[in-house]
Amino acid sequence: MEPRKLLQQMFEAAVQSARPEQCLSRHLPVPPKGRVIVIGAGKAAAAMARAFEDAWQGEISAGLVVTRYGYEVPCSRIEVVSAAHPVPDQAGCAAAARMLELVRGLTPDDLVLCLISGGGSALLPLPLPGVTLAQKQELSRELLRCGAGISEINCVRRHLSAIKGGRLAAACHPARVLTLAISDVPGDSPTDIASGPTVADATTCADALAIVDRYRIALPEPLRECLSSGRGESVKPPDPRLGRAKFRLVATPQAALEAAALVAHAQGITPHILSDRMEGESREVGKVLAALALQVVRHRQPFTAPCVLLSGGETTVTVRGGGRGGRNVELLLALALALQGEKGIYAMAGDTDGVDGQEEIAGAFVVPDLLQRAWDMGINPRRRLDDNDGHGFFEDLGETLVTGPTLTNVNDFRAILITG
Template identity: 85%
Template sequence: MEPRKLLQQMFEAAVRSALPEYCVPRHLPSPPKGRVVVVGAGKASAAMARAFEDAWDGEISAGLVVTRYGYEVPCRRIEVVSASHPVPDQAGGAAAARMLELVRGLTCDDLVVCLISGGGSALLPLPLPGVTLAQKQELSRELLRCGAAISEINCVRRHLSAIKGGRLAAACHPARVLTLTISDVPGDNPADIASGPTVGDATTCADALAIVDRYRIPLPGSLRERLVSGWGESVKPDDPRPRDAQFRLVATPQAALEAAAQVARRQGIAAHILSDRIEGESREVGKTLAAIALQVARRRHPFGAPCVLLSGGETTVTVRGSGRGGPNVEFLLALALALEGEKGIFAVAGDTDGVDGQEEIAGGFVSPDLLQRAWEAGINPRLSLDDNDGHGFFEALGETLVTGPTLTNVNDFRAIFIAG
């Protein structure tokens, strides 16, 4: 099979394995004596709501989910609201406030089903009293630019939120709570997926403040005071309200990588999953994986060729240039530069939600002739990387991966094919 077609099929298999229509129905709860309320947030939440509706035989008393603009799926009994991601907006804040009201006053006979997926943190931007949406928007921009890991970003978010960090589960109490989750974070830590609205949080305001100071992010006095005083402390794991809630992972990055591996193996090509939780600067990860690919291509170690090296996780970009960014295309550009046109090595990288950074482009492709084609087109690959302009680079060469909204999100997907 032609290398690019193989890589495309592996990416598609990874996305398909995490589609809500396949993974949600396998995890339906038992019907309660009382009411059923469905809430949720994330890029996949509308599709998850539709899948739940289609598979659920009982009544749904009320429902509300918030998803990213463009990721709407029509539902019959669950309201779908659209909001901004990754920088939040007023629509998300209003939806979060309504969600809290929807789950208040329930009894122990009632059931709340929470449909959570990646992106939910930005889509539920309900600030604590005394914190404004404008402050949260500016803080989000700074956190996204500074190169902080997603676990660090969400730690800060949890401690300035009125709904995240277990607060949604606390509002549901004493109703039974079941969270069905599509994971988009390295290690599948429940507290980091959408900043954990239904799970207890072991981190503290002091941890959040340390992260802000580590990256030298300026904070208005009111925000700093809430962290210094501990006034914004999240709901802890030993609190009985989130402690008794159920939490189920219905789709994960590891399962997506395994689905992609099966595509390669059916073609008689060995597939090796390096990790589902690679983090760090995108360009550094690109150089590291290029070194491994070259070791395989030239020394047949630690694997023989032909083979595919698969990995997932969430890399970051510290923005220093004025380009169009994107962690997956930044990874690919650094990979290509480190490979230096090595024959027989091809790669794809993309975000499984269809959006790399803030562009409606999932990622891109690398082939051995990529750098040569760039030079012939008058494009300096090194300058493109220095300017954080991966999207501009791959778009100019016709090597972008465009999917549109995939309606799911299991993080970044990377595949390197070494033909041998």
Template identity: 80%
Template sequence: MEPRALLQQMFEAAVASARPQECIPKHLPAPPAGKTVVIGAGKASAAMARAFEEAWQGEIAAGLVVTRYGYEVPCRRIEIVSAAHPVPDLAGCAAAARMLELVRGLKPEDLVICLISGGGSALLPLPLPGVTLAQKQELSRQLLNCGASISEINCVRRHLSAIKGGRLAAACHPARVITLAISDVPGDSPADIASGPTVADATTCADALAIVRRYGISLPGHLQEILLSGAGESVKPGDPRLQEEDYRLVATPQRALEAAAQVAAGHGVAAQILSDRIEGEARDVGKVMAGVALQVARRSQPFAPPCVLLSGGETTVTVRGSGRGGRNVEFLLSVGIALNGADGIHALAADTDGVDGREEIAGAYLSPDSLQRGWQLGINPKLSLDDNDGHGFFQALGDSLVTGPTFTNVNDFRAVLII
């Protein structure tokens, strides 16, 4: 099979393995003695709601799920609300407030099903009293551009939120809460998936303040006071309101990589899963991955070609130029520059939700002649990388990968094929 077609087929298999209709039915509990309420947030949450409706054998008393604009999936019994991502908007705030009201006053015999996926942090942006939406929006922009990891970003978010960090589950008490989650974070930490609205949080306001200071984030005085005073403390482990909480991971980056590996094996290509939780600056990760690929190609170490190096996780981009960012295209451009046209090495990197950075582009494809074709178009690859303009580079080549909404999200998918 042609290298580009094989890489794309592997990516499609990774995405398919995490689609809600495939993974939700396997994790449903028995219907409760009381009523069932369905809530949720994330890029996959509307599709998760549809999958839940189709598989659920009991009644649904009420339901409200918030997803990203363009990711709506019609449901019969669960209301779907749309809001902005990655920078939150008023629609997300209103939906979060309504969600808290929906779960208040429940009884021990009632069941709350919470459908959580990547993107839920921005889609449930309800701030603490005294914090405005405009301040949350500005904070989001700074956090997204400063190079902080997703764990660090979500730590700050949890401590300025009225719904994250276990607060949503606490509002459901004394009902039983079962969270069905699609992981989009390295290590699959429940506290980091959508900033953990239904799980206890071991981090503190002091941790959040240290992150703010580490990256030079500018905070208004009263936001700093919230963190300094501990007024933004999240729900901690051992809190009795979370005793009935049950967290179930229904799809993960590792399972997606395993699905891609099966496709490669079917075409006689050995798949080597390096890690499902690689983090760091995308351009630095790209240099390292290129070095490994060259060692494979030239010395058959640590693997012999033909093989494909698979990895997942979430890298970061510290945006210093005027480009549009995008961690997967930044990774790929860095790989291409380090390979410098090495024969027989192809790569694909994309976000499984179909959006790399703020662009409606999943990622891109890199071939041995990508840099040469860029030069022929008058584009300097190194200047593009310096300008954080990976999207501009690959779009000019016609090598962007555009999927549209995938209705799931198990983070980044990276495949480097050595033939």
């Protein structure tokens, strides 16, 4: 099979394994005596709601989920609203406020089913009293640009939110709460998936403030007061209001990598899953992966070709240039520069939600003649990397991967195919 086609088929298998219609129905609970309230947030929330409607045999008393613009799926019994991602907007604030009202006044006989996926942090941006949406929007931009990891970003988000950090589950008390989640974070930590609206949080306001100061982000006084005073403290274990809240993962990055590995096996290519939680600065991770691929080609260590190196997780980009970038294309451009056109090595990286950074582009491909074609076109790859212009670079070379909304999100997918 042609290398680029094989890489794309592995990516598609990874995404398909995490589609809600494939993974959600086997996790449904027994219908309760009382009401069933369905809520949720994330890029996969509407697709999860539709999958739940298709599989659920009982009544649905009320339902509301919020998803990213363009990720809507029609539902008949659960309302779907749209909001902005990754920088939040007023529509997300309004949806979060309505969600809190929807779950108030429940009884022990009631069940709240919470459908959570990646992107929920930005889609449920309801600020604490004294904090404005505009302040949270600017903070979001700064956190996305500074190179902070997703756990750090979500720690800050939890302590400035009226709904994250266990507050949504606390509002459901004394009803039973079951969260079904699609993980998009390294390590699958429930507190980091959509910033943990239904789980207790052991991190503190002091932790959040330390992160802000570490990256030298200038905080408006109301936000700093909220953190320094402890007023933004999240729900801590073992809070009795969360005693009837349960959490289940229905799709994970590891399962997606395993699905991709089966595609490689079927083509006689040995897959090696390096990690489902790879983090770090994108361009540095790209150089490390290139070094590993070159070791395979030149020394047959630690693996022998033909093989494919698979990894997931979420890298970061410290933005210093003015180009159009995303963490996957940044990684790939750094990888290509380190490979220097080595024959027999092909690569792709993409976000399984179909959006790398803020572009409606999932990712891109690296092929052996990529750099030479760039130079022939008068394009300087190093300058493009310095300008954080990965999307511009790969578009000019015709090597972008565009999928449209995938309606799921198990974070980044990377595959390096070594043919010999």
